[in-house]
Amino acid sequence: DTEVTQTPKHLVMGMTNKKSLKCEQHMGHRAMYWYKQKAKKPPELMFVYSYEKLSINESVPSRFSPECPNSSLLNLHLHALQPEDSALYLCASSLMQGTDTQYFGPGTRLTVL
Amino acid sequence: AQSVTQPDIHITVSEGASLELRCNYSYGATPYLFWYVQSPGQGLQLLLKYFSGDTLVQGIKGFEAEFKRSQSSFNLRKPSVHWSDAAEYFCATFMKTSYDKVIFGPGTSLSVIP
Numbered sequence: 001d002t003e004v005t006q007t008p009k010h011l012v013m014g015m016t017n018k019k020s021l022k023c024e025q026h027m028g029h030r031a032m033y034w035y036k037q038k039a040k041k042p043p044e045l046m047f048v049y050s051y052e053k054l055s056i057n058e059s060v061p062s063r064f065s066p067e068c069p070n071s072s073l074l075n076l077h078l079h080a081l082q083p084e085d086s087a088l089y090l091c092a093s094s095l096m097q098g099t100d101t102q103y104f105g106p107g108t109r110l111t112v113l
Numbered sequence: 114a115q116s117v118t119q120p121d122i123h124i125t126v127s128e129g130a131s132l133e134l135r136c137n138y139s140y141g142a143t144p145y146l147f148w149y150v151q152s153p154g155q156g157l158q159l160l161l162k163y164f165s166g167d168t169l170v171q172g173i174k175g176f177e178a179e180f181k182r183s184q185s186s187f188n189l190r191k192p193s194v195h196w197s198d199a200a201e202y203f204c205a206t207f208m209k210t211s212y213d214k215v216i217f218g219p220g221t222s223l224s225v226i227p
Contacts, residue, residue, distance in 0.1 A: 006156075042203055042217030043157070056212060090156055098213050099145050099164075104157040 003027075004105035006091050012111045015081060021108045023074040023091030031097035032074040034066060035090040037107070043090055049074060050097040081112045115140045115208040119218040126194050127226045134189040134221050136204030146187040147205040148178055149217075157203065163187060174198070199225045 004025045013019050023032065031050050035043035048056035049068040063085075065077040074091055088107045094100040118137045126132055138144050145164050149157040161172025168180040178189045187204060204218040 004156075040220075042220055045214060048212075056214075088154075092157075099207050101147070101159065101162055102215060103159060104149070106156040107154075109154065 004091055004093055004103055006089075006105040006108050008108060009106070010109045010111075012113065013078065013081065014113050015083070017081075018077070018079045020078065021076040021089055021091075021110075023076075023093075023105055024072055025093040025103075025105075026072055027093065027095075027103070028071075029093035029095050029103075030071060031094045031100070032068060033092040033094075033102065034064075034074070034076055035092065035104075037088045037090055039087075047076075048097060055097060078110075081110075083112050086110055086112045115144065115206055116216065117146075117204045117206050117218040119202075119204055119221050121221045122219070123222045123224070125224040125226060128196050129193050132189075132191045132194045132198070132223070134202050134204075134223070136187045136189065136218060137185050138187060138204075138206055139185065140206065145207045146178075146180065147215075148172065148176070148187075148189050149203045149205060150174075151201045151203065151220075153200070160189070160202075194223075194225055196225045196227060199223055 007022045034046040037043040046060045047066045052068045063080045067075040090107045091105040092102040094102045116139050147162045148160040151157050160176050161170045163170050163180045170178050176191050201220045203220045207213045208216045
C-alpha cells in the first residue's frame with residue numbers, strides 16, 4: 001500500500017483566518033514533505049521532515065508553519081495568508097530522506113480570498 | 114546542476130495510438146529518474162522509476178521508459194493510449210545540493226482525442 005492521505009480536499013480561507021492542512025501515511029516512512037504547486041507548474045518543495053524533525057525549510061514565509069506530531073502525521077498550519085498563496089498543497093512521504101522514492105497524496109486545493 | 118527538461122509542453126494523440134513523451138536529464142553519474150502522472154486536480158502518481166540495472170523499465174498502467182545514457186534521455190512510452198491517460202506528465206530526478214532534492218521537469222500535458 002503506497003497511500004498518502006490529505007485532508008481537507010478543498011479549503012477556502014480569508015487572509016485573517018487560521019487553518020491547518022493534514023497529511024497521513026501508514027507505510028512506516030520516516031521522511032515527509034510539503035510541496036506547493038501553482039497551476040500549470042511542477043511542484044516546489046517547501047519543507048522536509050526526517051524522523052519527526054524539521055530538516056529542510058526552503059525559505060518558506062513564516063505564515064506557513066509545519067508540524068510533525070508523530071511518524072505518521074504531518075500538518076501545515078496556515079495563518080495570515082495572501083491571495084498568491086492559493087495553490088495545490090501536496091504532501092509526500094518516503095522511506096528515508098535522501099534518494100528514496102517519494103509517494104504523493106492527492107493534495108489540498110487552497111483558495112485564499 | 115542537475116536538471117530535467119521536457120521539450121514538449123503539450124501533445125495530442127488519438128485514442129489507440131502510440132505515445133512517447135520525451136525527457137532529457139543533465140547529470141554526470143547515473144541519475145535517479147522518475148515519471149509521475151497528475152490527473153486534473155489530483156496528486157502525483159508514480160508511474161515508474163530508474164535507479165540502475167535494466168535500462169528498459171516497466172511501470173503501471175502499461176507504461177514503460179527507456180534510459181539511454183548516450184542521449185541523456187529517459188523517454189516514456191505506451192503502445193496504445195486510452196482516453197483516461199489524458200493528464201500532466203512530469204519527469205523528475207534528484208538534485209544534489211546539501212541534500213537530495215527532487216526536481217521536476219516543466220511537465221507535458223497530454224490530450225487524447227476519441
